[in-house]
Amino acid sequence: MSKNEEIEEIEELEETTEEAVEEISVEETLKQELSEMEDKFLRAQAEIVNMRNRHNKEREDSAKYRAQNLAKDLLTALDNLDRALEIETNDEHGESMKKGIEMVREGMLHAFKEAGVEEIDSLGQTFDPNKHQAVQTIPLSEGQESDEIVQVLQKGYILHDRILRPAMVIVAQ
Amino acid sequence: MSKNEEIEEIEELEETTEEAVEEISVEETLKQELSEMEDKFLRAQAEIVNMRNRHNKEREDSAKYRAQNLAKDLLTALDNLDRALEIETNDEHGESMKKGIEMVREGMLHAFKEAGVEEIDSLGQTFDPNKHQAVQTIPLSEGQESDEIVQVLQKGYILHDRILRPAMVIVAQ
Secondary structure, three states, X not given: OXXXXXXXXHHHHHHHHHHHHHHHHHHHHHHHXXXXXXXXXXXXXXXXXXXXXXXXXXXXXXXXXXXXXXXXXXXXXXXXXXHXXXXXXXXXXXXXXXXXXXXXXXXXXXXXXHOOEEEOOOOOOEOOOOOEEEEEEEOOOOXXXXXXXXXXXXXXXXXXXXXXXXXXXXXXX | OXXXXXXXXXXXXXXXXXXXXXXXXXXXXXXXXXXXXXXXXXXXXXXXXXXXXXXXXXXXXXXXXXXXXXXXXXXXXXXXXXXXXXXXXXXXXXXXXXXXXXXHHHHHHHHHHHOOEEEOOOOOOEOOOOOEEEEEEEOOOOOOOOOEEEXXXXXXXXXXXXXXXXXXXXXXX
């Protein structure tokens, strides 16, 4: 082999190696890009599943507590109905008005119930700071349990598991 | 070149071609897979944007019409309040009860307004089949416009742009 031929052979060998390296490198790069893209796709897919779950939960909550604002704003009106029913009447007109008020009250409570709102059970119950607000305590009389609610000053209301307004009560201690 | 040498050369050439084809094929396959994966990723990304927009719209609508069910269920109670206020009173008790009822009515209408519910403007307005239900027509009198609402038998209510209940009216024609 001449010197020149040797050089040529070496050069050829080098070229082949470079080509091979280049080919492997292109393949490797593609493989890596594919792997990265797959990763991005899988993360996007996971995000879609998360969003769907989050939104379903939100939709459920939103439906469950839908009545919250309006119901809360109507509690004063309901209090006033209760108060109007306490007024004594002594004639026919007053009686028929009272019947009308009673119908309104029943209608409101029915609509409230449909929306998930109910009065908090208070009188005779054990005081529960989550549902009741004690505005006064009186000494325990005979036959009363400790922490028993003996008077309700203002009714409380609950929407499913959310307190719209705690009941204002007097507790025996 | 001997016959054998020639065959060897041809075989070598074939092998090289096969390898080249194989390498191109691997590269091409990878490129195609990458392009497909990229496509899947972009579609997932677009789906995320769509979901977000859809849910924002849904959330807005849900907030806007949140009061719909409860408000609709309370219309009868409101009608009964109106009716109770029409009863004549002739004593103190009746008067104070009436004041109580008036307060309840104001309170309900205020809560309704906060929730986006308002009475449909009817008396003296031109009949609109989207908001009013004509239960009777009477001949046009002097000074009345054609299709003018001359009496409201039952009030109608609207929640933003949604009719909760059309007004029941008598129309002059």
